[in-house]
Amino acid sequence: MTATTATTPRAGQQRARILDAAQACFVRDGFHAASMASIAEAAGMSAGLIYRYFESKNAIILAIIERQLRDKLDNIAKLAEDPDIARKFVDFFGRLRRGDPDVVNPALLLEIGAQATRDPQIGAAMAHSDRAAAAALGEWLRQITRARGLALDDAGIRARGLALQCLFDGLAMRAVKDPDLDPALLAAALAAVLPQLLASDPASPHSRETAEP
Amino acid sequence: MTATTATTPRAGQQRARILDAAQACFVRDGFHAASMASIAEAAGMSAGLIYRYFESKNAIILAIIERQLRDKLDNIAKLAEDPDIARKFVDFFGRLRRGDPDVVNPALLLEIGAQATRDPQIGAAMAHSDRAAAAALGEWLRQITRARGLALDDAGIRARGLALQCLFDGLAMRAVKDPDLDPALLAAALAAVLPQLLASDPASPHSRETAEP
Amino acid sequence: MTATTATTPRAGQQRARILDAAQACFVRDGFHAASMASIAEAAGMSAGLIYRYFESKNAIILAIIERQLRDKLDNIAKLAEDPDIARKFVDFFGRLRRGDPDVVNPALLLEIGAQATRDPQIGAAMAHSDRAAAAALGEWLRQITRARGLALDDAGIRARGLALQCLFDGLAMRAVKDPDLDPALLAAALAAVLPQLLASDPASPHSRETAEP
């Protein structure tokens, strides 16, 4: 009880140390297969000590999940300040390949998604994060499309936001399936979808093709 | 040893029964949390008997993974026969919500992706499946774009294929995050991306926007 | 679940084996200090196997408690068939000193009493056993006193039953405090209380002494 609410600087540092170690273990082994002993070893402390700072292994998993979802939301928020999202994704792949620990880990994101279908608490956290992401993306889309002289109603914004979210999440899976993806190819792929999504008129002739099989 | 290579009809049936049971357990509990006992119970047999047909739990996981990847590949192959992929995805969501057991399970797909980063064997299987999917998609893209009067070089095909794969995988994550997604909204989102991807000229003015921030 | 309800002969034997081993460990170490490993060793099996027959250590403790309380109740029931309860108690001490495993263990009885104040389930089991014992003792008292020409109302029966129960329970504590108690001394002590309790008129002059300090 006091464990999770301790707020001394020391406690905060220890909690951070544990979370960093846990994240490394979770990335390497998965939530379930990572043992408290391995986390303790990675954190350079005894297993028992972890319980002074976290109630249970599950609490650590949840903290990691919340941190990852928060980081992901931050990334989306930062898109608003920099409209060149294609370059953002290319950069993301580069940092991931270099093993940058601060990057949101795609394997973890996938596992979180899988767990969200089983653990209601995780599911709620993910749903909440997702709604926030959708709102942020929608607001950004409204601004950028208006700036480009495109008038979209709410439904149009939601549809394009959804498409963008699918694209983003799909890139996480891509990072897992092919971490050495050629940056130029990725850039080309993004160039093939993003422009229309951000600017073209959905009422143009092309857009009706799928509706006329 | 010979267990996994037994080829009598009986053995094949048993293996299928076990795999069906295992898949249900894996979807419900995850690879790690599903116990051999629960799989045996779901398969209506004793735990010991499973070892006559599979060397280990890991072998079952691998078989399930291969089956899921094969099913996914089949789905992609079927796209070639029916160009209305948007409707395919809407249908997919509908079947998923109705609990159709034959549909490729998104939660499993995510977990497979996560495991692929840890287990080289799974990683290889996934990479192989992914390359095959890319090839199939590429061939289909080449045909459909040519039919629409669009001449794309190899790089263009690869780029659009990659974009499509991201979109497909992103829909799996979407199914997990929001299984009750409004079909109309999904259709609109797909209508906003697919047409250009399948027909528009990548050299059009719009497509160069992201390259000129 | 099925563990506690398995009813094959084999399962019954195993359960009995575990209970016997557990009882020996509980007598030697106490409920809490006895480890599952020690019980397993005493039962000649692995610790994990115990869980096929009992849901938890607590379930074993409860089973032992219920068995002890049942045995104790049986002992009281047998008193009714043999009015020489003094000799019964002397015999009890003799068997206890000889280490007879079938005798209700006094140390265990004391620990059960202590636990009954903490665990509601144990408390309920003990209260139930105690009420049954009081009823049996009361019925026996009614018969024996009537046979001796003593007419006692309900209150009188209850009072003497209560006194008897205190005496019995006190003998358990005595067995713990002084297991080598001289049988002759015990017999004399019982001879000093039992006769009046079972036959004398409570309205006799002597009986009012404590009421007139």
Next chain:
Amino acid sequence: MTATTATTPRAGQQRARILDAAQACFVRDGFHAASMASIAEAAGMSAGLIYRYFESKNAIILAIIERQLRDKLDNIAKLAEDPDIARKFVDFFGRLRRGDPDVVNPALLLEIGAQATRDPQIGAAMAHSDRAAAAALGEWLRQITRARGLALDDAGIRARGLALQCLFDGLAMRAVKDPDLDPALLAAALAAVLPQLLASDPASPHSRETAEP
């Protein structure tokens, strides 16, 4: 080493504080289940500090046990000054039900008895306390029976003393089994045994009944 022998006033107060806290925890949780952390919290100090005043948790248990046995002995000594022991017991039940912390706790007494069969040190302490109690009771019995004109030899004194001890200890178990016992019923039960024990001639006709089944 010197920890347990420190004799400054401060040290004495601290030790008392720890013992009071420990007793409350032991009553609530039992010797084994009470943790040093909970004792420290109840005592309003850190867990580490306790080790300045007691060598180990076991030393605390032993101190508590000795204190309880000493208190119990005091109670018996006080009987000598007030012959109305029946009222004493009724009072005891009343105080127990009101949660008076100064009363010897019956649950603790039972647990001490159980531990006495396992730990030789506790067994010795209990045996010593028991012998002292028997001696005090014997002396008191000698006086009270003589005052009532009853000449008892040593064997007679010992026998009645033993009977009394059983009765007392049985009341501890009674307090545990039925803490809400009706005071009137208890008084009646005591009235049914005590008078004969304290005054009647053991050679009277009734006393030979159990010897002639």
Next chain:
DNA sequence: TATGAATGAGCGTTCATTCAT
């Protein structure tokens, strides 16, 4: 072929105890 009893290693967790501060 099929069972399910049995094992043993490992899991998450607790806690008496120590010690640097």
Next chain:
DNA sequence: CATGAATGAACGCTCATTCAT
């Protein structure tokens, strides 16, 4: 004198796997 961070050895329990029947 006093703290509470830290340890390490247990603990109760689970489960993939084996094997006699």
